[in-house]
Amino acid sequence: MDKRPTLLLIAPGKWGTLWIDKLQAGPIRLVVHGRDAYATDAIDYALSFRPPPGLLKSLRNLKGVFSLGAGVDGFLENGDYPERVPLVRFVDETLAVEMAQFVVMQVLIHHRRQRLFDAAQAQKKWAQMVLPRRTEDTRVGLLGLGEIGLLCAERIADHGFPVSGWSRTRKAAPRVTSFAGDDERDAFLGQADILVCLLSLTRHTKGILNAGTFAAMPAGAFVINVARGGHLVEADLVAALDSGHLSGALLDVFETEPLPPTSPLWSHPKIAVTPHVAAISQPGVVVKFALDGIAAFERGERPDNIVDVKTAY
Amino acid sequence: MDKRPTLLLIAPGKWGTLWIDKLQAGPIRLVVHGRDAYATDAIDYALSFRPPPGLLKSLRNLKGVFSLGAGVDGFLENGDYPERVPLVRFVDETLAVEMAQFVVMQVLIHHRRQRLFDAAQAQKKWAQMVLPRRTEDTRVGLLGLGEIGLLCAERIADHGFPVSGWSRTRKAAPRVTSFAGDDERDAFLGQADILVCLLSLTRHTKGILNAGTFAAMPAGAFVINVARGGHLVEADLVAALDSGHLSGALLDVFETEPLPPTSPLWSHPKIAVTPHVAAISQPGVVVKFALDGIAAFERGERPDNIVDVKTAY
Numbered sequence: 001m002d003k004r005p006t007l008l009l010i011a012p013g014k015w016g017t018l019w020i021d022k023l024q025a026g027p028i029r030l031v032v033h034g035r036d037a038y039a040t041d042a043i044d045y046a047l048s049f050r051p052p053p054g055l056l057k058s059l060r061n062l063k064g065v066f067s068l069g070a071g072v073d074g075f076l077e078n079g080d081y082p083e084r085v086p087l088v089r090f091v092d093e094t095l096a097v098e099m100a101q102f103v104v105m106q107v108l109i110h111h112r113r114q115r116l117f118d119a120a121q122a123q124k125k126w127a128q129m130v131l132p133r134r135t136e137d138t139r140v141g142l143l144g145l146g147e148i149g150l151l152c153a154e155r156i157a158d159h160g161f162p163v164s165g166w167s168r169t170r171k172a173a174p175r176v177t178s179f180a181g182d183d184e185r186d187a188f189l190g191q192a193d194i195l196v197c198l199l200s201l202t203r204h205t206k207g208i209l210n211a212g213t214f215a216a217m218p219a220g221a222f223v224i225n226v227a228r229g230g231h232l233v234e235a236d237l238v239a240a241l242d243s244g245h246l247s248g249a250l251l252d253v254f255e256t257e258p259l260p261p262t263s264p265l266w267s268h269p270k271i272a273v274t275p276h277v278a279a280i281s282q283p284g285v286v287v288k289f290a291l292d293g294i295a296a297f298e299r300g301e302r303p304d305n306i307v308d309v310k311t312a313y
Numbered sequence: 314m315d316k317r318p319t320l321l322l323i324a325p326g327k328w329g330t331l332w333i334d335k336l337q338a339g340p341i342r343l344v345v346h347g348r349d350a351y352a353t354d355a356i357d358y359a360l361s362f363r364p365p366p367g368l369l370k371s372l373r374n375l376k377g378v379f380s381l382g383a384g385v386d387g388f389l390e391n392g393d394y395p396e397r398v399p400l401v402r403f404v405d406e407t408l409a410v411e412m413a414q415f416v417v418m419q420v421l422i423h424h425r426r427q428r429l430f431d432a433a434q435a436q437k438k439w440a441q442m443v444l445p446r447r448t449e450d451t452r453v454g455l456l457g458l459g460e461i462g463l464l465c466a467e468r469i470a471d472h473g474f475p476v477s478g479w480s481r482t483r484k485a486a487p488r489v490t491s492f493a494g495d496d497e498r499d500a501f502l503g504q505a506d507i508l509v510c511l512l513s514l515t516r517h518t519k520g521i522l523n524a525g526t527f528a529a530m531p532a533g534a535f536v537i538n539v540a541r542g543g544h545l546v547e548a549d550l551v552a553a554l555d556s557g558h559l560s561g562a563l564l565d566v567f568e569t570e571p572l573p574p575t576s577p578l579w580s581h582p583k584i585a586v587t588p589h590v591a592a593i594s595q596p597g598v599v600v601k602f603a604l605d606g607i608a609a610f611e612r613g614e615r616p617d618n619i620v621d622v623k624t625a626y
Contacts, residue, residue, distance in 0.1 A: 018443065097448065097473045104472070105421035108414055112590070114422070118431070121586045124579040126571035128588040130331065134595060135410065155471060159417070160410045258439035266437040273434045275441040277425070282447060 004029045005294055008038070010048035010055065011068065018283040023047075026291040045297070047290045050074030057082050064088060064297045066290045070095055070148065070279075072307050073201035073228060087307045088293050090286065095279045096148045100155040102278040103196055103226060106250045107156055110194060110222050111138055115272070133193075135160040141192030143208070144199040144227065145171045145178065148279075152198065164188060189216035194224065201228040202311075209233060214240035220247045226278040229255040234265065241270045252278045317342045318607055321351065323361035323368065324381065331596040336360075339604040358610070360603045363387030370395050377401060377610045379603045383408055383461065383592075385620050386514035386541060400620045401606050403599065408592045409461045413468045415591040416509055416539060419563045420469055423507060423535050424451055428585070446506075448473040454505025456521070457512035457540065458484045458491065461592075465511065477501060502529035507537065514541040515624075522546060527553040533560045539591040542567040547578065554583045565591045 009023065010033040023030050028045075031038045033055075043059045049068040056065060057080050065087045067075060072089055075081050109115065112131070120127035140156050142149045145165035150173055157163045157175040164177035166188040171178045179188035189195070195217060199205045209225060209232040217223075223246060225232050234255070240246040248270040254263075257276055265271050293303040322336065323346040336343050341358075344351045346368075356372045362381040369378060369388070375398045380388060385402055388394050422428065425444070433440035453469050455462050458478035463486055470476045470488040477490035479501040484491045492501035502508070508530060512518045522538060522545040530536075536559060538545050547568070553559040561583040567576075570589055578584050606616040 094448075094473075098444075101421055101448070101472050102425060105418060105425060105427065108418035109422070109427070112415060112418060114418065114587075117587045117590065118585070120588065121579060124574045126588045128571070128590060128593075130593050130595065131411075135407075135414070158468060158471060159414050160407075258441070261437045263437075266434060272431070274427075274430045275433065275439045277430065277441060280441075280443050282443065 002029055005044040005063075005298060006031055006038075006042050007290065007294065008033055008043045008046045008059070010034075010046060010051050019287055022283060022287040023290070026287070028291065028294060045290075045294050048075070053078045054080055056080070056085070064293065064303075066090070066293055067307075068286060071200050071228060073230065076309065077201070077230075081309060083309050086297075086302065087309060088303050089305045089307050090281070090289055091147070091305045092281050092285050092289065094285055095281050096151045098281075099148050099198070099226065099279040100151045102252070103152045103198075103224065104155045104159070106224050106226075106272075107140060107161070107194055107196070108159070110248065110250070111135065111161075136162065138162075138193050139164065139191050140194045140196065141166065141188055142176075143195065143197045145173070145176070146198070146200075149198045150176070152196065161194075164191065186216045189213060190218065192217055192221060194222045196224045197227045197231050199227050199231060201230045206230050207233050209237065211236040211239065214246055217246070219245055221245075222247055223249040224252075225249070226252045229253045229257065237271075238264065238268065241268065246270075248272070250274070252276055315342055318357040318376075318611060319344055319351075319355050320603065320607065321346055321356045321359045321372070323347075323359060323364050332600055335596060335600040336603070339600070341604065341607060358603075358607050361387070366391045367393055369393070369398070377606065377616075379403070379606055380620075381599060384513050384541060386543065389622065390514070390543075394622055396622050399610075399615065400622055401616050402618045402620050403594070403602055404460070404618045405594050405598050405602065407598060408594050409464045411594075412461050412511070412539065412592040413464045415565070416465045416511075416537065417468045417472070419537050419539075419585075420453060420474070420507055420509070421472070423537075423561065423563070424448065424474075449475065451475075451506050452477065452504050453507045453509065454479065454501055455489075456508065456510045458486070458489070459511070459513075462511045463489070465509065474507075477504065499529045502526060503531065505530055505534060507535045509537045510540045510544050512540050512544060514543045519543050520546050522550065524549040524552065527559055530559070532558055534558075535560055536562040537565075538562070539565045542570065550584075551577065551581065554581065559583075561585070563587070565589055 004027055006029045008031045040058050041061050043062060045064050047066045062085045065085055067089050070090055072087060075087055139162045142153055142165040145167040149165060153163045153165055153176045166179045170180040197209055237249055250272045252274045253276055266273055296303040317340055319342045321344045353371050354374050356375060358377050360379045370393050378398055378400045380402050383403055385400060388400055451474055453474045453476050455466055455478040458480040462478060466476045466478055466489045479492045483493040510522055550562055563585045565587045566589055579586055609616040
């Protein structure tokens with residue numbers, strides 16, 4: 001009889017193919033949800049990003065769940081997570097590095113007017129100009145100052161931008177002006193010429209990018225959302241862009257992913273869309289995270305980065 | 314009689330308008346070449362980027378010349394520079410910061426496949442993918458490791474890329490693999506997956522981006538030229554792109570600027586063109602550089618950053 005622990009992989013098909021071979025090489029029995037028939041009582045561990053409602057609750061012998069992403073909102077938003085089962089968040093330095101690359105790139109594309117130069121090239125037009133706004137006058141505000149937010153803040157400050165951050169509790173980072181709590185939110189927003197959302201999605205942060213938030217920002221501000229689609233009220237963003245109050249937005253995450261071809265976001269002239277690529281971990285790193293975590297549980301230990309299911313942090 | 318020193322501004326019309334008001338407010342008499350009539354013997358100082366051949370030599374009482382750019386090739390390439398007159402190079406920290414922003418942005422746009430996602434958005438296509446090449450396997454090589462090159466190297470290394478540099482003499486920079494001299498050039502090129510040209514234009518570096526250089530680089534490599542158009546043999550680049558050996562290029566500088574609408578570079582599918590905007594100093598900084606330099610000369614001092622006209626450094 002096979003004594004290896006059984007891992008259930010619950011993931012969209014195209015990602016699964018990146019991991020299945022590597023997972024199968026590990027000291028586990030792999031079951032792929034949707035592809036393989038399985039008895040729910042036989043599942044020891046699950047690896048997922050956004051499991052179907054009720055599924056995890058039906059796995060009565062589950063000993064641990066691993067999140068494929070840094071955010072665990074996909075597990076907790078339906079309120080049906082089996083609280084007795086430890087939920088392990090994916091924490092990976094390469095994820096923070098990738099996010100910082102992406103955020104710095106998008107801040108610079110906006111600040112250096114790269115899209116204007118792309119459009120000028122298409123018309124064979126030499127659009128040389130001095131930057132309309134100096135770097136030291138372009139304030140970047142990060143919503144969320146966790147480990148990823150702090151790395152992004154450092155990389156942005158390196159390029160000469162004044163950087164601030166907003167979080168639940170005040171953070172001590174030498175080059176970041178820290179705003180904390182609801183009382184300081186409007187003061188934070190009022191000085192964010194470029195706003196980057198890096199928050200976890202919880203019931204407190206859902207819809208935080210809304211009409212009130214945009215109105216509190218300086219005229220001509222730019223919005224970058226690399227957190228979750230649920231943070232953004234899409235209609236409010238479109239209204240703030242169409243009124244001319246905001247100058248543009250870069251969206252990497254959406255309420256529905258893949259973003260449907262019918263979405264008006266695709267063709268809005270002030271919105272750049274990327275397909276949830278700000279931080280995608282290399283398959284080898286994800287597989288190691290799951291296999292190391294399973295090994296820890298099997299030795300009777302608790303892996304690092306177990307989430308407090310009540311607060312989602 | 315007006316005892317103020319006379320400064321001759323020799324600059325393309327559209328830039329001149331940015332500086333003229335600010336220069337006129339200084340303790341000098343301003344003469345604008347092309348706009349104002351002037352006696353050549355009355356000129357004490359000149360501020361220019363690329364003076365017409367023979368013009369500086371005709372100014373017999375010239376006491377100093379100021380370069381509007383960090384590079385002074387525009388003064389020296391015709392061999393008619395009046396060697397007795399000190400030539401002062403524009404050195405400005407904001408210029409290095411701007412260059413580092415631009416180079417990091419272009420390295421990331423290539424590495425993170427941003428142009429592919431832009432094209433996918435135009436087709437409303439969700440092109441999600443894992444990065445085809447890991448950051449730690451993407452080696453960035455800088456041709457030129459002066460003060461600007463070293464700052465670019467630091468900013469690129471911050472994002473996890475292995476960085477090397479090539480210069481005449483070996484440099485000691487903790488995170489940069491330093492290659493030096495002709496003997497090590499091919500070894501340097503052989504490991505440059507992304508090559509960034511930041512060299513001064515001299516008779517030694519003219520045409521350095523040529524077929525031999527491209528052939529020495531790894532297959533699929535990417536070229537960024539933010540130095541001078543004279544560094545690049547355009548036909549050799551197009552051939553290396555069309556053969557598939559190089560994967561793409563970003564060009565900010567050109568042999569003829571503005572790049573003529575007839576240039577095939579505008580519409581090459583693997584070439585991105587920007588209009589010499591990698592590092593443009595703020596008008597106030599340029600004006601201060603010239604006025605401070607004139608004041609130093611008038612006090613009988615020599616300003617910093619006087620160029621050795623023989624070596625062009």
